Amino acid sequence: MNHVPKRHLLTRLWATALLATLGLSLAQAADNDYPNKPVTVIVAYAPGGQGDVFARLVSDKLSTIYKQAVVVDNKPGVSGTVGTRIAAKAKNDGYTLFLGQTGEITVNRVLMKDLGYDPMKELVPVVLIGNAPLVMLAPADAPYNTVAEFIQMARAKPGEFSYGSVGAGTPGHLSAVALALGAKLNMVHVPYKGVGPLMSDLMAGRLQAFFSSASAAMPQIKGGKLKALGVTTTRRMNSLPNVPTVAEAGLPGFSYTLWGGLFAPAGTPVEVIERLNRDVNSVLAMPEIRSRLESDNVAVPKNTPAEFADYVRSEAVKFEKLIKDADLKLEQ
Template structure:
């Protein structure tokens, strides 16, 4: 009886130890599952090359988010196909809040109309967080070109059809469509030259490989200020406070012309609502900070934030607007 009792007691003790061991082994997994968001590095996919406006704005926001969220936020440039390569990658990323996407008017309001086949749905495959900035496009020319005003450009283009080349950050970008809208409204035939991002296009513009560009102001304004590029006009309805002496295209010879770019942060569609809410709150706070606003405004852009629902409604409205521009201009993806 004593032997049996000892055996039974030992078995019970071993069972207890085994139970405790299993519980201890499970603790790291449970703790990991319950770790508050964010608990590791966050990546912002930028669908254009480094040095362009999308990249510049993403890096400004990443710096602010790093401080606000207490985790490193880095930029991953994935250029190509008018932003569609980066867009596809972001849309297929795990919906856990650790992969974000810096969308543009091109990726989320133009490409669906411009491309016959899309590898992702700009609306269904993303959860909008907030717009980040509204940006004028700036019509700039190489100083060696024979035109210094919009009227001179139009006159030259009409006298030399097909000889004016304009660069863009890619087919379907707002830079591309700004040029197509200009072609249509000014009744000229300029040739579109797409690049994998704004930066390489600006490089060729500085080297006089292309004549003009309807570039986003943040990536062009430094070259205007240094005298390396000639500003012909801004594409917005009103003049830019950063370049008050530069006329609008409407003022300069094409009445009714207006085109504005915008940039916004998105996450994969199935991202949990609490994470979407936390990211939106962090972004709104960062974009309201004086230092962030100054950095964005110094680029010729306007810092902007809103709710996810407001951003979603804005994207829908912009898709209708730019879809009409694509149809009426006859623009096509190259």
């Protein structure tokens, strides 16, 4: 048996302790020093959408906290894949972040082939910012007033009911697919390039339904131009207490929302991710920020990176199953 002199053993123990302390000090230094230059938050869609709103609300406050510019950079194109690819391939130093939403993270990877990146592997969850319901809208003069009545009439006219969306794979599109699959409906999908033309056609009765973000839906509902048939969350919306959930129409468990959160390129230092998570959660707890989001019916849950990662994985499983069960193709 080899015996290590006591003096050498003590030296090794001191060296090990020193390295551990040094490692901790470097991690703390990385945390305390971050950021020491401007941070970019990439949004994969044009300004004005829900994701852009999330990004700008948070970035404005982070700029004040960090005393560094936190800049939103819109990179729209090809159902969000242009901006997502840029973020996934960015340097993993914490200075390029991504405002990821339902489609870019969990849907496109299933619907589209040869993306050139895997958002579930190349982007890591930092913090969930908000979760917004969708509202099933119909023309104001439609002969149906509830989801149940819509289902009954659509079943009686297979292939004659059409619904709009702002693109294949969007939450609005997939919510309608889930409704059709669950209620055994044969409906026609009509994709639009923007919500404006879609709303106009819905008001004119050229479409029978549209699953819209609550923020876009509320002005039309309040103005009497469209009516709400149901909401996609498991609970009714506070601002539409008399509008039932889709689940109440006989589709138990129906829950599809528009969520958005911050992601970072894989390999970003854990200390930076934890710092961002803490700081964004503190921003979301500010009364003016929470009030602004809740006025748009956005749920603002406090969460850790691990909790957000679990949520993203559950959403990925849900949408992968839906797309497979519906045999959904990108061109649909």
